[in-house]
Amino acid sequence: MTDDLPDNPALLPAGLRDLLPPDAETEASAVGAIMNVFAAHGYQRVKPPLIEFEDSLLAGSGAAVAEQIFRIMDPDSHRMMGLRADTTPQVARIATTRLAGAARPLRLSYAGQCLRVSGSQLAPERQIAQAGIELIGNDSPEADAEIVLVGAEALAAVGLNRPSFDLTLPMLAPALFDEFDVHGTERGALARALDRKDAAAVTRHGGALAPILTELLLAAGPADRALAALAAAGLPIVAEKLAERLRETVAAIRRHAPDLRLTIDPVEFRGFRYHTGVSVTIYAPGRHEELGRGGRYLCGDAEPATGLTLFPDSVLRAAPPRQARPRLFVPFGQDRAQAASLRAQGFATVTALAKTADIQGEARRLGCSHVLRDGVAVEE
Amino acid sequence: MTAPYFAKSLEPEATGPLILALPKGRILSECGPLLARVGIVPAADYVDENSRRLRFPTEDPDLDVVRVRPFDVATFVAFGAAQIGICGADVLMEFDYPEIYAPLDLGIGACRISVAEPASTAGSDDPARWSRVRVATKYPTIARRHFAARGVHADVVHLTGAMELAPTLGLARLIVDLVATGSTLKANGLVETEVIDTITSRLIVNRTALKTQPEAIGAWIERFRRAMLPA
Numbered sequence: 244m245t246d247d248l249p250d251n252p253a254l255l256p257a258g259l260r261d262l263l264p265p266d267a268e269t270e271a272s273a274v275g276a277i278m279n280v281f282a283a284h285g286y287q288r289v290k291p292p293l294i295e296f297e298d299s300l301l302a303g304s305g306a307a308v309a310e311q312i313f314r315i316m317d318p319d320s321h322r323m324m325g326l327r328a329d330t331t332p333q334v335a336r337i338a339t340t341r342l343a344g345a346a347r348p349l350r351l352s353y354a355g356q357c358l359r360v361s362g363s364q365l366a367p368e369r370q371i372a373q374a375g376i377e378l379i380g381n382d383s384p385e386a387d388a389e390i391v392l393v394g395a396e397a398l399a400a401v402g403l404n405r406p407s408f409d410l411t412l413p414m415l416a417p418a419l420f421d422e423f424d425v426h427g428t429e430r431g432a433l434a435r436a437l438d439r440k441d442a443a444a445v446t447r448h449g450g451a452l453a454p455i456l457t458e459l460l461l462a463a464g465p466a467d468r469a470l471a472a473l474a475a476a477g478l479p480i481v482a483e484k485l486a487e488r489l490r491e492t493v494a495a496i497r498r499h500a501p502d503l504r505l506t507i508d509p510v511e512f513r514g515f516r517y518h519t520g521v522s523v524t525i526y527a528p529g530r531h532e533e534l535g536r537g538g539r540y541l542c543g544d545a546e547p548a549t550g551l552t553l554f555p556d557s558v559l560r561a562a563p564p565r566q567a568r569p570r571l572f573v574p575f576g577q578d579r580a581q582a583a584s585l586r587a588q589g590f591a592t593v594t595a596l597a598k599t600a601d602i603q604g605e606a607r608r609l610g611c612s613h614v615l616r617d618g619v620a621v622e623e
Numbered sequence: 624m625t626a627p628y629f630a631k632s633l634e635p636e637a638t639g640p641l642i643l644a645l646p647k648g649r650i651l652s653e654c655g656p657l658l659a660r661v662g663i664v665p666a667a668d669y670v671d672e673n674s675r676r677l678r679f680p681t682e683d684p685d686l687d688v689v690r691v692r693p694f695d696v697a698t699f700v701a702f703g704a705a706q707i708g709i710c711g712a713d714v715l716m717e718f719d720y721p722e723i724y725a726p727l728d729l730g731i732g733a734c735r736i737s738v739a740e741p742a743s744t745a746g747s748d749d750p751a752r753w754s755r756v757r758v759a760t761k762y763p764t765i766a767r768r769h770f771a772a773r774g775v776h777a778d779v780v781h782l783t784g785a786m787e788l789a790p791t792l793g794l795a796r797l798i799v800d801l802v803a804t805g806s807t808l809k810a811n812g813l814v815e816t817e818v819i820d821t822i823t824s825r826l827i828v829n830r831t832a833l834k835t836q837p838e839a840i841g842a843w844i845e846r847f848r849r850a851m852l853p854a
Binding site: 363364365407409438439440441442443444460461463464465506508513524526527528529530531532533 | 701702703712715720721722723724725726727728823825829831832833834835836837838841844
């Protein structure tokens with residue numbers, strides 16, 4: 244007897260799945276709708292390879308996902324290759340190499356699959372779809388606002404009209420640590436306490452910084468309240484500059500989309516290990532997963548850039564169900580031209596490959612809601 | 624033809640009451656006065672450990688209480704099944720769910736998580752010379768981390784109760800467990816040799832719930848905070 248898992252051909256490795264009808268089609272069309280919105284805003288699509296040399300994949304902003312990369316030895320060059328766990332570093336590589344001469348600001352979009360070595364208990368998926376945009380070569384509140392606004396429009400295109408955008412300043416807490424000379428293990432413990440919003444631990448490890456951090460911790464919430472708390476916190480000059488940029492970004496978003504739901508979490512920095520400025524995480528009310536994530540980073544270690552990645556899997560779980568394309572049964576020997584015109588009206592036609600006596604029964608067996616009778620689609 | 628997506632904005636936002644998860648057992652009775660000060664009045668049988676009910680309405684129609692095992696409070700809140708909860712810092716140390724925020728130290732349920740061993744072996748040798756040690760505990764993560772920091776590999780025997788029996792019956796050299804008064808240890812011939820950390824109960828909230836319902840969750844945090852201020 245062994246501990247091996249039962250040998251069933253349907254069993255997939257942890258975190259992977261087959262997408263079946265109609266979900267696979269739903270996903271493809273949702274990604275299509277999202278990419279349409281990106282394209283309509285001038286974001287031009289690029290398609291990096293699924294796998295590339297480890298060195299280039301992990302350069303710059305890619306280093307943040309180093310431990311999540313599947314690695315394979317290239318039998319051809321004998322160099323180590325990595326499967327992407329995130330697309331942004333690849334797009335950044337394209338922007339700084341092949342498209343180094345392209346006019347700035349450079350707007351690029353992408354859609355594709357990523358793999359990561361391990362999921363978490365709460366998000367066990369190891370293959371993750373991404374659809375995103377990068378806005379490269381511009382450092383302004385208007386650019387920070389643009390990715391939020393385009394992201395909101397893309398979500399609306401798949402029927403998600405009430406997303407919630409949580410804005411963060413991943414550099415604020417480190418700036419405060421520097422200002423107050425928090426270093427070494429204390430810094431690690433304090434960062435961890437902040438990440439878990441553990442007020443007791445913040446008080447224990449925060450020292451002189453504890454009152455400010457506690458105040459900012461409790462300020463997380465609706466944008467206006469959080470901005471007021473930031474203004475009242477008496478921040479040192481470096482931190483105050485970051486807060487000012489956030490204020491300008493919020494104002495720019497509000498100018499174009501006054502009703503967009505914005506929250507701010509001033510001291511959050513989770514998952515933004517390559518982000519250097521205003522960052523954003525997208526949520527849907529009542530859902531427990533992130534729909535997307537983005538923010539400001541350095542493209543190729545020097546060029547200012549910002550971007551947003553949507554996660555179509557979680558977007559679709561939050562989005563309302565899509566109306567399925569009605570299926571029409573075309574009995575054997577029916578006019579093919581009529582079937583073609585009904586396809587043009589939006590039907591999926593299912594053509595009989597042999598004569599059947601019970602047309603209605605056969606239609607039902609094959610999941611068809613309609614039957615082609617005398618040139619018209621009749622609902623059964 | 625691309626079939627249309629229905630506009631979700633036409634539906635009312637999913638409301639339903641918020642769920643507050645409370646731990647069965649030791650902390651539950653200490654929660655009573657605090658909940659009263661916060662103004663949470665659950666159905667009377669919520670403290671009755673014999674009641675078969677697991678979910679209790681409160682006088683506030685927007686808040687229900689569930690009563691689960693202490694370790695499960697963290698799991699319910701981490702997965703968003705409950706938006707708010709009360710649990711000991713020991714549970715948070717052991718599970719370390721990134722989805723849980725602990726914005727408030729409630730100061731109740733005070734105890735410590737400690738290493739204990741039979742009085743007969745305590746002090747008989749120098750732990751700094753150990754390579755490994757067998758530990759009985761219901762906190763495998765905390766035990767491993769504690770000994771790893773001292774350069775000792777902990778072989779954990781994972782128990783869910785009656786840890787105090789383990790050393791005398793030869794199951795393990797040490798135990799790692801919660802100690803409140805120390806009387807259970809004493810009754811079983813054990814002595815506390817090291818305090819790993821002091822423990823109090825925390826108000827915990829689900830990260831995503833705080834992000835998506837900041838008004839409602841924020842208001843509860845504030846109410847608990849006020850209730851803890853000296854009158």
